[in-house]
Amino acid sequence: MAVSKFAYVKSFEQPDSLLPNTYIVVRVDGHAFHRLSQDHQFIRPNDDRALQLMDHAAKDVMKEFTDIVMAFGESDEYSFLFRKTSTAHKRRHAKILSIVTSTFTSSYAFHWSKYLPNTPLQYPPTFDARVVLYPSAKEIRDYFSWRQSDTHVNNLYNTIFWALVQQAGETTSRAHEILKGTVSKQKNEMLYSRFGINYNDLPLRYRKGTTLVREKATSENTLDGREKPSSEVVVLHCDIIKDEFWDGRRHLLE
Amino acid sequence: MAVSKFAYVKSFEQPDSLLPNTYIVVRVDGHAFHRLSQDHQFIRPNDDRALQLMDHAAKDVMKEFTDIVMAFGESDEYSFLFRKTSTAHKRRHAKILSIVTSTFTSSYAFHWSKYLPNTPLQYPPTFDARVVLYPSAKEIRDYFSWRQSDTHVNNLYNTIFWALVQQAGETTSRAHEILKGTVSKQKNEMLYSRFGINYNDLPLRYRKGTTLVREKATSENTLDGREKPSSEVVVLHCDIIKDEFWDGRRHLLE
Amino acid sequence: MAVSKFAYVKSFEQPDSLLPNTYIVVRVDGHAFHRLSQDHQFIRPNDDRALQLMDHAAKDVMKEFTDIVMAFGESDEYSFLFRKTSTAHKRRHAKILSIVTSTFTSSYAFHWSKYLPNTPLQYPPTFDARVVLYPSAKEIRDYFSWRQSDTHVNNLYNTIFWALVQQAGETTSRAHEILKGTVSKQKNEMLYSRFGINYNDLPLRYRKGTTLVREKATSENTLDGREKPSSEVVVLHCDIIKDEFWDGRRHLLE
């Protein structure tokens, strides 16, 4: 029964530290969420309750990892940015990936009933995740621009799609057909002319996703009068593609 | 707002397929479970309810991944064995690691109230996980022997430790001191002479952990009389170090 | 000038040990050898001198790495098989890859004049290389079968191709055209009917490539009469696809 006799199998575990001084992005995605959203009657095209639950789970991840300086969420996905100098869990890939995934999932399941009190969770929701490394600030800017422009494209499509289905009574396959090949401008016009919806009047949350930022606040003074640095996570629904967002938050990219 | 302009950042995602034809073991571990078990008054040294909840979560992982042929659990950890020919998620490391972690975590949180109905879950429980590859059947045998001999060593220690604390009224630090440097034989004797406990009479679950095995059952016949192969997961608490367990289940190692 | 101030850059070197207990295959390939063979008037379709030089370089690699139990060469490539338990250079990927490549290259350049004494080497010949891991003996068998069947296919093609060019006076592009779409049987027949060559009469070296095997010989006795185990590398030109080769050399796959 000697443990030591078999412990050599541990030598098959391979080191997996991520390259130092590189931005770490972890992106969490809903796994089989198409079915989950149907089984739990999510409101289309956007369900505020479900989106706020995602934000709650993301904030819990940022509590677990204080080296995450920013996160961006849309639909059933969330991206987390670790400061490039982070040495959390010695930058071990599996540790970071699994704990982010587990914390997000667990928080989502745990807090479900707060956000959807009348819709009991029928089975455990799951997510997958991946880690991506970026060497420079420019790529991080472009990464978040990529996700937010994706938010826009998806939301515009979903808004007109569900208007066609819910308000015009089209079948889903007919709605897809109508939209096939249309460009943004045509979708905007159709939205306005057929449904009286001005896309730009839609809530910022739907059009811009949710950005969580760890602000460097100096909110407390210690007993001897020195400022004690602290940080808090702020929820935003704003443009993160243009410079403005980043110019005022240089600490995010160091 | 063009997604395409920023989509190059996707090229930083690196391929991560695991070496083909190699056994994949994923080990899930409770993260900060010392605190969780205290905050929720887990029974010492073994809490049947919590152990059964672990088993439930593990079974859900085996439902999600039909290529997992076996799992072994003890305390707050569970190891999963994928058949070596598995091509689940194209053997992509991050997919497998994150979905196993997420499914296990989510199931654990979701089913908590079934197993500990009088102990409300106070916050989201989390797990970390890792993937290890093994090229040959011998190493898989040794891997599970490693975990089960660890179960034995821990359980013997914990049994006498908590007997000293709960029955003999020792402090925890005093109990550690008493046990320092003792070998198995001495612990067994102390257990019997001071507390009248015969270690071998303890439940198999505590001494051997839980083994989940996907048995190849041929339980159903199709309408035209042909046998339809199916599989079911069986729960065992038995020795998995000796040959007997494996001799009767050659399909586990193929 | 303190070295220590800058030595942190060493922490960016990442561990790269190859999975234990797995067969390591290193395949070395001529880099830009089409040009080299033309510039040095290699005899077509096979140049014995150049092939023997390749064998010499491969033997030098096997002297450097006693854990290489076998090698197979054809044309401008050579594959080396490390025993699966090898711990050469702690199984570090870059060490193994670079030293195999360097030893092979250096030996090739150094011994050139022995094999092609009348053809001065005009510039440094270069090779590239890769490392591949295989978990089981079956894959190693299939790996060498893959390379040897490739030898056959290439040699048959080259033999008839160069007969068309050298003996029938076709241009190289016309020769390619003639052979386009032909199967082995047709090539064999054309070789016999047009050029009186019976493919099976060609030297084994051309048809089967070169196999280097480290035989376990017990050739020497020590002074006190005990046998001193030694090993020697044997050069073969034989079939390595069928069982016969392997049945007599079980030590190669352990």
Add this chain to the structure above:
Amino acid sequence: MAVSKFAYVKSFEQPDSLLPNTYIVVRVDGHAFHRLSQDHQFIRPNDDRALQLMDHAAKDVMKEFTDIVMAFGESDEYSFLFRKTSTAHKRRHAKILSIVTSTFTSSYAFHWSKYLPNTPLQYPPTFDARVVLYPSAKEIRDYFSWRQSDTHVNNLYNTIFWALVQQAGETTSRAHEILKGTVSKQKNEMLYSRFGINYNDLPLRYRKGTTLVREKATSENTLDGREKPSSEVVVLHCDIIKDEFWDGRRHLLE
């Protein structure tokens, strides 16, 4: 003999592209060069002929890879810096590592007789090599500072060590003993007081190593008068730790 039946073994080759937009450094080191330098009577502490041969080999590597913008050599090692946007060989790790190693080795063996015409090469010289990635310009500066400060430390030690042996007639072990625990200042003083050598009068090559830089020259005009950009590799023996070197060559770090 079907190749296709065995070709599945190719699927075990794993993708190995290096993270995009990251500086690639390849460092080549003499393998067993202590013996090689003894067997070929290299002059101590520095052998100009051998150092120039190293430079020649390095220049050949820079001819093979036009994406290498800079290299630094000392003793029996050479470091190569690829521009961070390089896509040479699709940034495949094994390709880059093996071709750099092979080119360097081959050139060293091939050109040996030009630099040491009276010292026939007795056996093939070999090198090992490794690849290291650096995300930012600062680390590249520090990397080369690390190597050049190492050059200084080694050269100072070797200069006084060999003076003790060659001029003062000490044994090598006695010379090591004398130097044990001495700091730079003491070594400098001993060098001057005992041997009349002013360290700073030693050739720059010995004290600063060799830096190869790809300068962006615009040396040629095409027939229609437009400038045709070209590049040439310049050999320097200068300080690369201070800003001056880098300020005038911003293209190296882009």
